[in-house]
Amino acid sequence: MNTELAQKTAKTYSTDSAFEASLKYFKNDELAARVWLNKYALKDSEGNIYELTPNDMHTRIAKEIARVEKKYANPMSEKEIFDLIKDFKYIVPQGSPMAGIGNPYQIGSLSNCFVIGNDGNSDSYGGIMKIDQEQVQLMKRRGGVGHDLSHIRPKGSAVKNSALTSTGIVPFMERYSNSTREVAQDGRRGALMLSVSINHPDSEDFINAKLEQGKVTGANVSVRIDDEFMKAVKNDSDYIQKYPVFSENPKVSKTIKANALWKKIVHNAWKSAEPGILFWDTIINESVPDCYADLGYKTVSTNPCGEIPLCPYDSCRLLAINLFSYVENPFTDKAAFNFDLFKKHVAAAQRIMDDIIDLELEKIDNIIKKIDQDPELDEVKATERNLWLNIQRKAEEGRRTGVGITAEGDMLAALGIQYGSKAGNAFSLEVHKTIAIEAYRASVHLAKDRGAFSIFDVEREKNNPFINRLKEADSQLYYEMLEYGRRNIALLTIAPTGTTSLMTQTTSGIEPVFMPVYKRRRKVNPNDNDARVDFVDEVGDSWEEYVVFHHRFKQWMEVKGIDTTKNFSQTEIDKLIKKSPYYKATSNDVDWLSKVSMQGAIQKWVDHSISVTINLPNDVSEDLVGELYLKAWEVGCKGVTVYRDGSRSGVLISNEDNKEEKADTTLTAFPIKRPQVLEADVVRFQNSKEKWIAFIGLIDEKPYEVFTGLADDEDGILIPRWVNKGVIIKNKDEDGSTRYDFQYKNTRGYKTTIEGLSHKFNPEFWNYAKLISSTLRHGMPIDKIVDLINSLQLDSESINTWKNGVVRALKRYVADGTKAKGQACDNCKSENLIYQEGCLTCKDCGSSKCG
Template identity: 70%
Template sequence: MDNKKTFTYDEAFDASLRYFGGDELAARVWVNKYAMKDSFGNIYEKSPEDMHWRIAREIARIERKYANPMTEEDIFELLDHFRYIVPAGSPMTGIGNDYQVASLSNCFVIGLDGNADSYGAIMRIDEEQVQLMKRRGGVGHDLSHIRPKGSPVNNSALTSTGLVPFMERYSNSTREVAQDGRRGALMLSVSIKHPDSEAFIDAKMTEGKVTGANVSVKLDDEFMRSAVEDRPYVQKFPIDSDTPQCRKEVNAKALWEKIVHNAWKSAEPGVLFWDTILRESIPDCYADLGFRTVSTNPCGEIPLCPYDSCRLLSINLYSYVVNPFTQEAYFDYELFGKHVAAAQRLMDDIVDLELEKIDSIMSKIETDLQSDEVKQAEYHLWEKIKRKSGMGRRTGVGITAEGDMIAAMGLRYGTQEATDFSVEVHRSLALAAYRSSVTMARERGAFAVYDAAREANNPFIMRLKDTDPQLYEDMAKYGRRNIACLTIAPTGTTSLMTQTTSGIEPVFMPVYKRRRKVNPNDADVHVDFVDEVGDSFEEYIVYHHKFITWMEANGIDAKKKYTQEEIDALVARSPYYKATANDVDWLMKVKMQGAIQKWVDHSISVTVNLPNDVDEALVNRLYVEAWRSGCKGCTIYRDGSRSGVMISVSKKDKKKKEETVDNAVPCKHPEVTEVRPKELECDVVRFQNNKEKWVAFVGLLNGYPYEIFTGLQDDEEGIVLPKTVTKGKIIKSTGEDGRHRYDFQFENKRGYKTTVEGLSEKFNPEYWNYAKLISGVLRYRMPIEHVIKLVGSLQLKSESINTWKNGVERALKKYIVDGTEAKGQKCPACGHETLVYQEGCLTCKNCGASRCG
């Protein structure tokens, strides 16, 4: 492959731009994320057409191992232009790619058998997590096995530290792993039965804590009934023991209200209705053979047993609507069923391709220049994954474009009529996929441990039997090729390339506003906005792709420039009216999820989007309805509880203070507080100047930096501070002489408070004066990125490569809202002025290059 032709970034982008019909975002996403590259950044594919032929060739190679093989051309036709079948990111990137030794699996769950709460076991899980992430996988694992805080342990600590410190450890490990322009993804879960579950639920409420993980709490039916009926609930450890080491009775309603409040406030934790998951799970019919479900992948759509994995694929539902957005629109169930059967075949072929990839990974490990002791842990991890993947042959056939399919049929998302139609589509999908898996079992053999008797009482299998008795009879006779088949994932960037709505979700907005930077002196430029540094921006309207299709189908000129009133009127006429992410009937959306879940053997990743002004009572009602409707999980997002959403185009939105720049991320800053509160929450950030160890104290008001103090650590004249301290409070007091004093107070492991008095007295006077200057501009809400520029311009008496001011910059960068542009800076890799902050690092939107520090 060394002699294979390469393409420049511009060549690939231009070809992809033509492929996507001028859609710059889709073209850039494909080139940056999915075009085949080597570790030096050389691009080996010019457009998605090349990628689809690569995938088709590899799958056809596997097909030829079995009876009735599909041809390369047949497979390509299903993939071409993302029209029908769309592999998820890991398969799309990895199939046929010899330049990266990476897994094709999107999802993994890990977890050790037996007593797994020793330090050795906890560290082993940490190691396995990062080993999987470096191969491009998202990872989930459960913490219910870790002893609650205060439990006796046989080491120098004497008592257990509980769950939260290990949440931080796993979170930090995730943030350290790079995955070609993306970072690792982690799901941490815990059972509500665990005595530390309340601390788990609260862990992410502190700004900056556990930022590298999604967290979900596993709720059993007894807890939900206790919460709804206001009855006490018993927690214990071990959580499933008949003779627990500890046991306590808690107020279920109060704990439930905390879950609801935190979800309303910060969109986490997510909830997993664990009894529903286990009751419906087909793999759990084989729990004693190693298929006991313990956690989910990071987005929650695949509950998994330890060391199992899953590859994902989506079917573009919109493409099966004939005559879309017209009175003659209908859904082509015949073509849909045919393609679902093919999709299930392709998924099974990809299992074989994954087993080949695992062999390649294991071969690489064997030849790595490391000691056998180091290599053995990683090698054994992949041995376990290969065994479980080959035994169950689990697949993840899903969908995308549900929202566009519904609209194209002339239905409105969130109505009963639309829900009934969607359920029928998903029932058809489930029957076709399972029929295909049975056919493959007849041709290729069933998965290794298939046993019809074990599945006889499974609710999902019983629904298949009631709907299609012949399918059930054939399955009992020939078996099934795959232990479980279906899911619904978020699809994310994949939907940018299908140019449709994402997953099961409704359209986010049919019309929205973006900004692009312009030169105000150029001809024909209309300046709509000037930012705080004087850059000029022009606003322009962006239409959802299928909204344009609706316009064209109804004789509306999509190229005309419309006024705001005309746009509002157009949206009101369309099937997208009152059917967007933020204004769909929320209760109906939850009921729709529960109804469709009956025909999805894994789970569904879906978010209920709510406006900012809803109260906690609504969140409570939605969660309870999700449980009662048969959902396996639920995630609530209230507008403004996290940053990073687009703004809609309407008259009332123009009155909002929050504005959006070209990347559609709002710049949110709290209002200025003139009088400093007596106490401020504080983050402790350590850094190093040459060989000197320094520490920064960042005082926070509403999670936003309000002041900063810096000084030497562990020095006779400096600050003595335990290395474990990362949080505390800065307390301001006034002495008899009228002078202010700032003390830092923190809690030690035993809960005792310790105070470091007089921070200002411990600083070099020059640094102290600059710290006061920086605190002043922070206090009046200068954007963090501009504060960092200000710090960089300071002229200190003694500068070195690793200076004090660089440490202050690093301390402040963690508070920059992801997506904020680094104006005036060019990417060192591609030269474009397209740098944005992501997780405190500068990342190029154009080529994906990233640098931190």
């Protein structure tokens, strides 16, 4: 049966039936069921669902991997593969591989991570625009992207064009950030990492860019810090910044006080959780792929979460091993870690990862074929096509993999070992050392059967610290590698595993448990005789409070014979936690310096990097953040991020600062009289499969007025897809009535005007738009306007659609970190929701809803 016919005859399921079946599969865990159904169940662009439970997904994945296995010697069977991945118990392909393997309905990549970049120090507009286009092309295929800005000349530098001097890095940060925000990925925005070297003269501007509200909201930012800078910080000495960075003959040089810039980094991280830090000399010196730097494998940046440093146009696919599943007799005196089974499965995981590279190469072939078949001119398609050819070459040549773990916190608890203790750190180190040795052994054995990656050269790697660590730990492995080579250029990582851990029902990645027990609320009908009302909110709605246990904490309770159905008081909950192996082992309990030391020790056995966050309470000092960063460098971490409870990018939320911000947002700073010309954003979105467009007039980058309606009907607005900026001009018609025109520059720089925005859309839309614009002009906070629009009771279906569109358009201007009032999370029903990049994000379960 051909693929097209198979698609037409495939059985489909309703959302309700699939949710009901997956809810049963996950033992009534609504959050896990929703995450799987929304993100990973096989579906087409029309919303038809083709998988009922994760068993169907695991069958799909196993079939495809088994098909690849048949190409090689001693293939694993479909059943062997299925038994490894079923129930998320042992091996879990993450994200893109889970959604994309065997998916005939989506032309996408299986890679989770990409890095792009220009060769050398090219900072021409052409090069900068090429990166922008490549970034967008990758994001539309579901990938997270990173790139470095150190090649862009600093602000004020001479340029040979009409500008005469360079604008510096920050405007391009905003460009790349805005591009990220505009790309949809199955209901999500793209993910972007921007980095810059501390040696760059604009690095301080880069560090400060995200502190301004509304700036660079579509990217994570990290600073590449070299050892020389860190030594200057310790010695309180000067440091010389250069452009080109680290050049022996720089065009620009600038002497700074290292400690002054360091304190700025620390302050910003304390205040807003960014920038992250990349200890660049450690990354490069430890990197195995950088042994091949002259062959195109020079590491330049990382993926958005920082766990995969990459060279330009390389990519990586991720897989997690569920550590909890190797603990026999968990939470008992007989608990033990099955290292024999674990070693066997690490080898299988590496083999499966290598198979997934073959599947990725097939996906890339399909992407290139799709590009070739598209009707655009070849010159339009050239950048996208060359991008995928470059990615194809790197994937085929280096065969990079990303084997990682999840459930570290639950593994230790199940063994009765406290996370963050000396015993805990020592055991974790042993586990990760085992992964490194067995994964590399598997890659060597794969090279024997399948051939080494094409540029493998033992001489190049002989002085690499990571390779020499393997040699010292297992000489037999090293000498086998000398004989057969290695199948993969680099193998290991530790990613955050956010949604993966929801489906494994464990702690995520290398992190401890966030909270072992917490309370949630569900709305109830107070007139129901069986209802229990624990809380009545300010609008009179009644709620029942109920206790939610972390899955493995509940398992501990069951092992200990504790009734998990009882409605516990807070005092009883506190006593339970104190008795459990999770006591003093939550993300806010662990000793922070100990966690940094643990990361540094484990990093010695991870050839890529580790995504880890040091969670700190709100009242910690900036000095402690600086101490943690310094410690991380000293113990050999490749990167580190701190998150102080309550900090949000660009938003001050301490009690004192709230008063200041409230005063600022309740007083209008807008002029009473509308200026004739306003800067404007163009926002496109879909409602009920209809294409809509909004024009947002801005003053000081804050919304001042809004026009919106259908984008593609007979009376609608039609402008090119690439137009996202322009101006709105207030003019008068011949009869003296006011009209609002939108004007933008076309590709040749000529101005194109669309007359009469107020007349282009349905008059009913316009009347409501005037109401909304009036509230904007009088300085009402955006989140309050969003609440106001949501509360409108409108009879017309088209007006309700318009209402949803206005809300979606305005949400992007709500400051990150703003708390949403009167709304509950669809997944966990928590009311602890904040706005983040225009999406409502639940602080309790992490789920995000846009639109």
